[in-house]
Each structure stands twice: as structure tokens, then as C-alpha cells.
Amino acid sequence: MPATSHEHDRLIRKLESIGDLSAGEKAAIGRLPLDVRVFGAGTDLVREGDRPSHSCLIVEGMTCRYKMTGDGQRQIMAFHLPGDIPDLQSLHLQTMDHGLGAITRTTAALIAHESLYELFRAHPSIGHLMWRDTLIDAAVFREWLVGVGRRSAYSRIADLLCELFVRARAVGLTHGDTMELPITQSELGDALGLSAVHVNRVLQELRADGFISSRGRTLVINDWPGLEKAGDFDPTYLHIRRMAA
Amino acid sequence: MPATSHEHDRLIRKLESIGDLSAGEKAAIGRLPLDVRVFGAGTDLVREGDRPSHSCLIVEGMTCRYKMTGDGQRQIMAFHLPGDIPDLQSLHLQTMDHGLGAITRTTAALIAHESLYELFRAHPSIGHLMWRDTLIDAAVFREWLVGVGRRSAYSRIADLLCELFVRARAVGLTHGDTMELPITQSELGDALGLSAVHVNRVLQELRADGFISSRGRTLVINDWPGLEKAGDFDPTYLHIRRMAA
């Protein structure tokens, strides 16, 4: 594996979107031992109850974190893009209290917790940056909580689309006002606390109101200011420092 | 201030509920410089948009973290008990994306971020424990998300009562099957994404079903297994290691 592979680059680009890295730190990250694996759509990368000894860097594909309720309903709590390490928390929380599932076919690079501890020992500020990343994670949960608790379905969906677009843009995964969004309406419902049927109707409204359109799995933003307003969206909670080039 | 004051004890007791501390670490925490302040009920300890240079250790009183939506509704995202440091995150996230409010008259000990950095440098494992604490925070947000997104009002309220009781017990704030719960029904509503009226009706149901009762601001658990079942409660997400003596 070259000193700085495609996989390492994903991680570096992500970390640079939320903070600063020196050349030496980038080089050290580039030397992280990675174990690259592929997961089929619909499979779990990590299950609730697992006690992992590694964390997963998403390299390609869309993943989500979710919990099942006692009566078999699903709540999706976050969507994750390439560059994210959704289960970084398992570094300090032994038992997974939720699952990590692949929405599309996903490539992930497994990083041993031991390697991370070593990296942080040599470069404490990388540790701080990763702590920061888990804090941003928490900020996103809080924002979703506001949405599900207090916003209308219309506003909630608009807000989520804004979030996904801004996060994708921060790591260079958008093309103009367009991004790949391989999430079904049923999954959107499980994320927003809505039924798939209602998601469908509200998406039609958002299209009719001229904010968005879609070609297959591609989302097109037609009116960004309008969508932001409809979603009461304020990107502060994402704590993004800078956009990818 | 004595080497280990009441304020320091609160923090030590909290950290011991989620992990281990050596004698030396406890002593180091006992030497943390604290600036004790009192906040009236209904006032803010920290406001959305602030860029704090310290974090707040709650010593007495009930506090909450909340956000306001564009149309003036409030969503409470967490309740905090003595021993908690609700805005520990401001250590690595410059701008507060939500407020920290006092529900009752609250005593808080301000800890300069500088002091924390110094403590972590000398005792890295205290830093890890505090990282762990912010991760548990995030786990609680996730659990609330599941409740608000996918559970009935009845189940959601039962779940919240279970959480508060277990957390209070972990830091020694319960008396038998009783605890102080100075939260109004309107605040419960803002936390659970419900109207105060509906909270009232559901609380009556929970009392009628024999799970709980209340004397003034004191909550009494009459049927713990029943309440757990009603709330689909599983304490795993709290990641508590051990109960206070």
C-alpha cells in the first residue's frame, strides 16, 4: 500500500474539513495500517452489542447508524459519507449500543484501536481532532432531535437534505448543485420518524415548490436559499471549517 | 478551598460512575481550580453562539440543554444532574450550537479550558474518561432520538423517567425508590416533543397503571420492572460502570 492511499486520503480530507493538520500529521495518518473490506448493501458493518477492537473508516458508499425498538421499528440516527468513522466511539465505549449498516455496497477500512491509540500518543492533536469529530457527531444528533421533536415533516425533510448536501460538499462529493443520494424514501422515513408514504408526499411538495428535483439517485438543488429557509437550516451545528477544494 | 471540596467530589463521583480513577488522578482532579457561581432558576449558564473559555461542572440543581427553532419553539435535548459537565464539548467546539439553562437555582463550578488541557497532559487517562463522558452524552441523544422518532408518548415518558432515575442513582442522588424531580410538565413536553397537555394526561395514565406516583417534586417509583417494560428501557446506552455507594 502506498504511503498515502485513496483510503488514507479520504480520512485526511475529512479531518481537514473540520480542523488543521500539519504535514507531519498527514504523513502519520498516511502510515495508519488499514484493513480494507467490502460490505454488501443491506448488511451490517457492526451490530448492536458488539465489542469491536477496531473502527471503520468509510471509503465508498452510504452507511447509517440505527437502532431497533422493542416492537421492531427502526430509527436511523445518522447517515455517513466517505471519510467518516461512524464507530469511532467504540474506542472509549466498549459495547455498541446501536448498529452500523450499509445502505449501498460499501467499502470500509478497518483501523485497529491499538493503531489509533498509538497515533494519538505520537500526535495528540490528531486525537483532539478525532474527539472533535465525535462531538460534531453529537451535534448532529441534537439537531435531528430538534427536527423530530419540534419541526413539521416538510421542514424536517428540507433540513436533512441541506445537511447531507453541505456535508457532502465539505468532503468534495458534490458536483455543482448535484449529489448522489442513494437513500430510499422508506429509509428517509426511518431517519425522520415519518412513514414512507408521508415522506413521498412531502418530497413531491418540495419538488413542486421548486426547491429540489431528482434524476434517479441524483439529487439536484434548484433553490438553495429557499430550501435552507424551508428547513430552518443553519450549518453552525456541523462545525465545518473549510470546504474541500 | 480544601484539596478535595464538595465540588471536586461531585466530579470525582461522576467520573467513577463511568470509569476508573487512580488515587493520583483523584488527587489531581481535587486540585483543579474551580470558580463557583450560582445561577437563578430560568437563567442561562451558557447561550447559543457563545465561545466559552471554560466549562461548567454542575454542583447543585437541575439544568438542561436546549435549542430554539425558527418559530420560537423549544426543544430540550438533555437534562443534567450534579456531577455532569454539560458543555465539556466547548473544549473542542468553539461555538455553542445550543444553550445551557438552569431549571432550578443552580450552583456550577467553572473550569477553565486551560486547566483541563493541563490536567489531560499530566493524566491522559482522565482525558480519555472525559472523552468517554461526551460519548455517553451522544449515546443519550441517540436514545432520545429513537424515543421521539419511533415511540408512543406513553413509552417515551416512561423511558425518560427510567433514564433520570438510573442516572441519579449512579451518582448517589436517589433515596430508595425516590428522587427529586423538579421538572415541570411543560419542560417534559419540550424534551419529549409533546405538548404539556398531553404529558399531563400520559403521566396520569402512568400513575393509574401503578408505575409511579409523586409527592410534590418527589418522584416515587412504585413498579420498576413495569416502568422499564412500559418504556422499552435498556440501560446499556448509559454505559454506567458502577453505582455510587
Next chain:
DNA sequence: CGTCTAATTGAAGCATCTCAACATGCGTGG
């Protein structure tokens, strides 16, 4: 005691759900 906040009750409305049918698109094997 009077005042203010919190809790309680009733009644009407609506955002969203559930169920059920039908349409569309897409991957795959014949």
C-alpha cells in the same frame, strides 16, 4: 390571603399514520 405558576380537564381540529392498490424502474436470466 392574594398572586402567580403549574397541573388538570374538555372539546374540536389536523398532521400524520395505516392499509391497500397500483405504477414505475431496473437487474437478471432465458
Next chain:
DNA sequence: CCACGCATGTTGAGATGCTTCAATTAGACG
């Protein structure tokens, strides 16, 4: 390259959990 099959998206109609508004009662506190 067409036909089949299955996942996803779309539509309609009826049901409901929770909301809103508005009034009343109970508690706490000077």
C-alpha cells in the same frame, strides 16, 4: 434483447394520536 420479478415510488381513503385553545383547579410562596 425481451420478459419477468422485485424493490421502490405513488395515490387514495379512512383512522388516530396528539395538538391547540380555553377554562378551571390546585399548590407554593411572600
